[in-house]
Amino acid sequence: MIILDEKMTLPPPPPYIPASPVQVSPPPPFQSYSTTRYAPTLTGIPPYILLRIVYETFSRHASIEKQRKTLYWLNVSLRLVSKATYIACMHVLRSTYLPAYTALIRPPYTSDPFPHSSSSTPPALSPYPSDWPVLSLQRETRVLDLFIALKVREDVWLDDTEFHLERDESFRDLFDLMQPKSRVEDLVRVYGVKEGVVDASPEPTIMVKKSGNRQELTPLPFSSLSVSFSPRRVGIVLLTRERKKTIVEVDRTRDERLEIAAKKLVQELRAWLLGMQAM
Numbered sequence: 001m002i003i004l005d006e007k008m009t010l011p012p013p014p015p016y017i018p019a020s021p022v023q024v025s026p027p028p029p030f031q032s033y034s035t036t037r038y039a040p041t042l043t044g045i046p047p048y049i050l051l052r053i054v055y056e057t058f059s060r061h062a063s064i065e066k067q068r069k070t071l072y073w074l075n076v077s078l079r080l081v082s083k084a085t086y087i088a089c090m091h092v093l094r095s096t097y098l099p100a101y102t103a104l105i106r107p108p109y110t111s112d113p114f115p116h117s118s119s120s121t122p123p124a125l126s127p128y129p130s131d132w133p134v135l136s137l138q139r140e141t142r143v144l145d146l147f148i149a150l151k152v153r154e155d156v157w158l159d160d161t162e163f164h165l166e167r168d169e170s171f172r173d174l175f176d177l178m179q180p181k182s183r184v185e186d187l188v189r190v191y192g193v194k195e196g197v198v199d200a201s202p203e204p205t206i207m208v209k210k211s212g213n214r215q216e217l218t219p220l221p222f223s224s225l226s227v228s229f230s231p232r233r234v235g236i237v238l239l240t241r242e243r244k245k246t247i248v249e250v251d252r253t254r255d256e257r258l259e260i261a262a263k264k265l266v267q268e269l270r271a272w273l274l275g276m277q278a279m
Contacts, residue, residue, distance in 0.1 A: 043084040054078070054088045065159045071096065072152045090145070097148045104147075104171065108257050109180045113140045137189075137200065137222075139182040147174055180258060181229040187262030188236065188269075189222050197270045198222050217273055227265075234261050236269055248272050 042050065057078075058070055071093065079089035098113075105111045115138055135142070150170055157164045192198025199219040220238065228235040228246060235249030248268035252261045 043082045047084065047088065050084055051088045051091060054085075054092055068152070068155045068159060072156045075149060075152045093148050093152075094144060097151055098144070100151065101144055101147050104175050105179065106175055108255055109175075110183060110258055111140065111179065112183070112186070113138060113144045115186075139185045140179065143174060143178050143182050146178070147171075150174070177229065181227055184229060184234060184258050184262050184265070185225070185227045187259055188225065188227065188265055191262055191266040192219065192222070192269065195266050195270055197266060197273055198225065217277060220269075220273070234265065236265055 042053075054074070057074070058067055062070075074089045074093060079086045079093075094114075101113075102111060154164075154166050158166065189198055189200055193200055196217065197219050198221075200222045224239045226237045226239060226244075228237055228249070231254050232251065233249055234252050235246045238245050238247045248265060248271075250261065250264045250268055252264075
């Protein structure tokens, strides 16, 4: 038995009163100091919690067909709700279908839809900023997203009926033309930035700076460049408000690596810029 001596007990601490000329009575226990309270929303929660919610849409005991329908629902419905749900859904979809996408890359072509230096990631504990870009600077990422949209639809249709035939020509267009074309564009951006002939900043300029008698070579904005790709030739196309113009073009062989073709294009682009500067 414990005997408490009332004379030995300490008195409770005084109530908290803000140091202001207006005396405000202390708030009752467990009441928030903020008078304005907002109801939590799905887009205002931290990204890692939202990603966990998206993962929980998959039942652990569901069949493969049911999981494919969930992936189809993520692609056609949930990711279109907001920017936050789009990023969370695309994280799940891309990580799920990336092995299948990589397996269809045809040698000697290479693939890199997620470079480490593409962009920085926001803090995992805070919501995505309003100005956070949804589209990646890496153009091959868009090809991967097209593959995902096609693959989830074909898988669900194949599960619904055995009479459905997969459209091989759709995948052939992706991996014969769009994937190597976008890969060369990304390589031109990487090599071009190193050589000082391509500017990957959001708001570049295509003007040639002049300071006195000395002219400084200004790189072309990557947003105005695209690549024309064929088995025998590859070129760089400059997009302006008036027209599209092929400014450089080089030959290539069918078994030539895309990195070699991109390096040749960058060297030709540098020579073209020097020629334009001398005019």
